[in-house]
Amino acid sequence: MQNNAQETERLRQYKKRSQLGSVCRRFAKSRTAMFGLILLIILILIAIFCGFFLDYEGEVIKQNVRERLQFPSWQHPFGTDQFGRDVLCRVIWGTRISLSASLVIIAIATLFGALFGALAAYYGGMVDNVIMRVMDIFYALPFNLLAICIVASLGNGMLNLGAACVVGVIPGFTRVFRSAIMPIRNQEYIEAARACGTRDLRILTRHILPNAMGPIIVQATLNLAITILAIAGLSYIGLGVEAPAPEWGTMLSDGREYMRNYPYLVIFPGLAIMISAMALNLIGDGLRDALDPKLKN
Amino acid sequence: MGRYIAKRLLLMIPVILGVSLLVFTMMELSPGDPAQIILGIRATPESLAALRTELGLDQPFWVRYFNYIWNALHGDFGESWRSGLPVLQEIMVRFPSTIKLALGSMALMVLVGVPVGILSAVKQYSLLDNVTLTGALIFSSMPSFWLGTLLILAFALGLNWFPATGGDTIRSYILPWITLAASSLATLVRMTRSSMLEVIRADYIKMARAKGASEQRVILRHALRNALMPIVTIIGMDFGKLLGGTMIIEQVFTLPGLGSLAITSVRQLDVPMVLAEVLFIALLAGFINLFVDILYVYIDPRLKSQYVMLRKVRR
Numbered sequence: 001m002q003n004n005a006q007e008t009e010r011l012r013q014y015k016k017r018s019q020l021g022s023v024c025r026r027f028a029k030s031r032t033a034m035f036g037l038i039l040l041i042i043l044i045l046i047a048i049f050c051g052f053f054l055d056y057e058g059e060v061i062k063q064n065v066r067e068r069l070q071f072p073s074w075q076h077p078f079g080t081d082q083f084g085r086d087v088l089c090r091v092i093w094g095t096r097i098s099l100s101a102s103l104v105i106i107a108i109a110t111l112f113g114a115l116f117g118a119l120a121a122y123y124g125g126m127v128d129n130v131i132m133r134v135m136d137i138f139y140a141l142p143f144n145l146l147a148i149c150i151v152a153s154l155g156n157g158m159l160n161l162g163a164a165c166v167v168g169v170i171p172g173f174t175r176v177f178r179s180a181i182m183p184i185r186n187q188e189y190i191e192a193a194r195a196c197g198t199r200d201l202r203i204l205t206r207h208i209l210p211n212a213m214g215p216i217i218v219q220a221t222l223n224l225a226i227t228i229l230a231i232a233g234l235s236y237i238g239l240g241v242e243a244p245a246p247e248w249g250t251m252l253s254d255g256r257e258y259m260r261n262y263p264y265l266v267i268f269p270g271l272a273i274m275i276s277a278m279a280l281n282l283i284g285d286g287l288r289d290a291l292d293p294k295l296k297n
Numbered sequence: 298m299g300r301y302i303a304k305r306l307l308l309m310i311p312v313i314l315g316v317s318l319l320v321f322t323m324m325e326l327s328p329g330d331p332a333q334i335i336l337g338i339r340a341t342p343e344s345l346a347a348l349r350t351e352l353g354l355d356q357p358f359w360v361r362y363f364n365y366i367w368n369a370l371h372g373d374f375g376e377s378w379r380s381g382l383p384v385l386q387e388i389m390v391r392f393p394s395t396i397k398l399a400l401g402s403m404a405l406m407v408l409v410g411v412p413v414g415i416l417s418a419v420k421q422y423s424l425l426d427n428v429t430l431t432g433a434l435i436f437s438s439m440p441s442f443w444l445g446t447l448l449i450l451a452f453a454l455g456l457n458w459f460p461a462t463g464g465d466t467i468r469s470y471i472l473p474w475i476t477l478a479a480s481s482l483a484t485l486v487r488m489t490r491s492s493m494l495e496v497i498r499a500d501y502i503k504m505a506r507a508k509g510a511s512e513q514r515v516i517l518r519h520a521l522r523n524a525l526m527p528i529v530t531i532i533g534m535d536f537g538k539l540l541g542g543t544m545i546i547e548q549v550f551t552l553p554g555l556g557s558l559a560i561t562s563v564r565q566l567d568v569p570m571v572l573a574e575v576l577f578i579a580l581l582a583g584f585i586n587l588f589v590d591i592l593y594v595y596i597d598p599r600l601k602s603q604y605v606m607l608r609k610v611r612r
Contacts, residue, residue, distance in 0.1 A: 137315035140579045142541025145559065149575065152563040153323035229440045236442045237548050237560055252443060263450050270443030278438035 026290040033286020039279035047096040054089055071264065078268045081251075082258055087265065090246035091272045097247050098276060101158065102227040105165045110220050112166070113173025118204050120174065121181035132178070135171040143168045143230065151239045161240040165227055173219060180215040184208050214291040221287055225280035232273050248273045302591065309583045314366070316579045317572065321362050324568045334566055335378050352378075365572070375569035379562070384573040388555065392577075395554035398546065399539045401470055402478035407532060410482045414489025414528075418497060419516060429486060437483035441542055445476040445549035462551040473550045477542050481535040488531045492524040499523070525596050533589030537582045 027033055064084035072079040078087035120131040138146065150164035184190065185208070193203050209216075232249030234240045241247035243254075248269040255265030332348040333340065349355050353364065368375065374384040417429040436444075452472060453461035460469045496502065497520050505519045506512075544556030551557070555574060562570035 133311070134315070136312050137319060140312050140316050140582060141575065142537050142544075142578065142582065144541040144544045144556075145575060145578060148544070148559060148563050149320055149323050149571065152566070152571070153325075153327040155328055225438065229438075232440050233442060233545050236440075237545060238564075239560075249440075249442075252446065256446065259446065259450060260454050266443070266446050266450070270440060270446065273440050273443060274435070274438050277440070278434065281434060281438050 023290045027286050030286045030289060032282050033290070036279045036282025036286065039275065040283060043095055043099060043276055043279060046092060047099045050092050050096055054093060071262070079262070079264045081255065081265055087251075087268055090251060091248070091268050093246045094248045094251065094269065094272060095276070097158075097241065097245065098228050098231060098273070101162060101231055102165075102224050105162050105169070105227050105231075106220050106224050109166045109169040109173055109223070110216065112170050113177050114209065114216060116170070116174040117177025118181055118208065121178045121185055122200070122204060122208065124185075128178075131174065135174050138167065138171040139175075144233070147230070147234055148237075148239060151234070156239060156242060158241050158245075161231065161234055164234070165230055168230070169223055169227065173223070176215055176219045177212065180212040181208055184211050187211075218284055218288045218291065221280055221284035225277040225284065228273065228277050228280070302587070305587050305590065309580075309587070312583065313576065313579060317366065317369075317576055318362065320572055320575045321365065324566070324571060325358060327566055331378060331566060331568065369573075369576070374573040377562070377570050378567045379565055379570070384569050387558070387570070388573060388577055391553060391555045391558045394552055395540075395543050395547070395556060397470060398473055398477060398543050398552065398554060399536070401474045402476075402481075402539060403532070403536060405474050406478040406482045406485055406535065409478075410485035411489050411528065414486045415493055415516065415521065417486065418490045418493035421494065426490075429490070433483040433486045435483075436479045439479065441476055441480060442545050442549050444479055445472065445546060448472045448476060449549070469550075469552075473546050473552060476549065477539060477546045480542075481538060485528070485531055485535065489524070489528050492527045493520060496520045496524040522596075526593065529589060529592055529596060533586060533592075536585045540578055540582060 062085065064080075066084060068080060068082055068084040076086050076088065078091060080086055081090070116131050116135070120128040141149075146168050147161075147164040150167060151160055154160035154163060190203060190207055193207050198207075231240060232247070232252070235247045235249030236253045238253065241250055243250065251269040252266050255262070255269070259266045330345075331352065331354060332345045336344060336348060353361055356364075365375070372385070376382060377384055377387060380387065413429055417426045420426055449461045449472065452458045459472050460466075462469075502515060502519055505515045510519070543554060544559060546552070547554045547556040548560065555578070559571065559574050561567075562574065
């Protein structure tokens, strides 16, 4: 008798677990994923609050020739660059630029990717063909080449670099989202919704997209890391963020000239890029395993 | 098989045309007047007008586009607006360096990535496996230009083993190869590992072991053969990525390849150069993809039988 009561209690407990809850629980169990999350939270806090303890005009971009090219010391833990600016301050401020830029880029790209992917998968046929063939054209070009062409046609600058990244990321997103939505389209509950006379827009936003959210989130997180690397790479070849702004890629490329004698100039910005990309990669992998435990080996 | 290849080649035509239209439009939108750029700011209005007529810039967009395509189909990609040399000639001068860089790092990636991935799967959760996975994570998060810079610092400027710049000898390609291969290598190792792990638990592997096949034979003949599909897919997809990556790596190591040419010609708004180059790279990537798809059939004979069956049914 008591055994039976225990059993019902256990079942009730089991029912209480929502899908989201169990995903979060699996995510929290992974030590590497939690490490990535903590890293990311620290980076986000730095990005948000660096304005409170750093003075952009006075410390980040102000040149101070008397203190140029000083090796790391207590006063300047990461040393100073060729204009006497503190490298630590600039690396910290760079967090704000890279994180905010890549977040905005991925948010916009996810929106468009989900839209195109959903349209292609849901309507199929002609719509699918047109969308996917256009994406094929963008896909035929390596990302860097496409980005260079876009920056050339729009001109240098952060905004145009962002536009280039968005255009470069959308085709991949569209493909992933389309294949995530495809199997859902023919599910019975979609048919039921349609039979009830639900409008297409509502079916897409309320029934299809929530069920395809898993792959979308994973793809977005992993692409955040790729975007951070891409922004830095394009700035490195001189197509991105313009000088005095402390973008990591730009800092690295500026430091190249002096790296023979002052290697710290190229080491610290690169380290910052790597840590941010690694945090996002860890989270992305953890999310993928948490959302679909079958994939985990 | 021949029909399949022909069909794929035909399908490439609209994509290449689309790419050319896309890039042509983008160059059209770019700020600045080409005639002004070529002649400099001191040019007289008359000479500017004359040059515009000579370049055909006074004609409408579509006319110029179709002229360009028509000439390109006849092998004439025009002359560079900067150097005045035929574009194709300049591309051919730069091409060997880029292809050496891309193929070399591809070879490095396959020769290192696949065996390490297999070992890591066979010895799952061992020290080797953990080291490999950590390494893969670090390399996939590392920006290539930073890795290249660090390698130059350590092995060129520090130890003086390799030259830091230039592409005259094979020795000068070793650091670029490693740099370019690193991030793709990381994904390849992870892919090989997970693909092998999936296969290794299958019943036919137990069967092969049970009938007494040697461990080496089980892994290489029974497991790897079946795990190869996703691995080859990744390798094929990575070639495009490698080609794009050469642009940055060539900047890091100052190699005289297509990538550095592309960056300078984009900066100088050298439209014929940019167009030809983009088409060239898109074509190259397209052919590699086709090659990978053909390779599938040889790796997985089931696909071939499917294809043949389809044809019989159609008849």
